[in-house]
Amino acid sequence: MSSSPTPRLTLVYELYYKAFERFRVIPEICSLEDNEKFCDVLRDMLKEHLVVIPNLATGVLECRELFPPDEMDRFMNTLLRARISRRVIAEQHLALTETFNSPWHFPDSHERTDMNADFVGEVFLKCNAKEVIERCGKVAQDLMRQTSESSKLPIPAVNVRGHLNATFPYILSHLEYIVGELxxxxxxxxxxxxxxxxxxxxxxxxLICETPQHVIMRISDQGGGIxxxxxxxxxSFSKGPRTQTRLENLGRVPAMAATMQELKVKTRKQELAGFHEGSLDSLTSRPPNLRLGMGLxxxxxxAEYWAGSLxxxxxxxYGVDAFLQISKLGNKNEQVTTRAAIDAV
Incomplete structure (x- = not known):
């Protein structure tokens, strides 16, 4: 591997090849015991592949002189979409297995609560836009208080208005990552x-706006603009004036799950007693003021994977207006064909 001009991308390739070979020889699952062994394999693979994102990003930056930037961005986007597909399937299988093994899974269980019923695997059926905004805003404010250079500076407040009761089904960790970055x-x-x-x-x-098919969030600041x-x-993942700084910062982040849990702040799901923690939770972390240039x-x-937009x-x-459009999962207008094509990559 040391002789390869792109050792980071070679590492990613070998990780996926190893995963394919591992899954290829798993025998048919015929019992709960077989499924538990399969889940152990899934957990190990999910943890092992936490190094994929920083290595992909670093490899793409290292190849910026070898390929056209637009081609490298398409490559990165395609791989990330495929990665989301695989992790969602794996996480959902683990979550549903844990649900089945929980005492409140059975209708006559005395430990069952309404909150337990709000999740189908990793999908939170009652994502509340206002709650997510306020929670992610508090995380952002707390992170800025932790940095030495800004600990004594006043923190801007977060005002939320519009359709404050808007709820929709969504994978909570994905939504929190997007809103948290913004x-x-x-x-x-x-x-x-x-x-x-x-x-x-x-x-x-x-501002939160709800329609029959979407929930739209406009996040406006007066931070001087971009x-x-x-x-x-x-x-872009591969071009820009701060490429060298991004390379140096990525070198300080060996693993990355791309969820808000990396910031080591409990999410609503983690706070609900009796719920599992996904294999992504609390496995990685990075300094709050370390800019990687890949959050947006x-x-x-x-957002686009789930038929939304950003x-x-x-x-x-003056400032920036960010428009996040969330497609309500399970809606009849959901772009199933588009995502099926992505999943097939």
């Missing part, structure tokens, strides 16, 4: 712009 970007931008001001920083304004030299590369493109991959509009010198 909230952290906004809070950090506002604090940096107003760090020398005697006036309190303006709040982050969030610098002009960064804006053209906002959604990763968030867009997650767009940013920047007004240089």
């Amino acid at each position: 909230m952290r970007n906004s809070v950090q931008a506002v604090m940096e712009k107003y760090q020398d001001s005697s006036d309190p920083p303006p709040p982050i304004e969030v 610098p002009r030299e960064i804006l053209p590369y906002l959604w 493109p990763m968030s867009r991959v997650y 767009e940013l509009h920047s007004l240089e010198g």
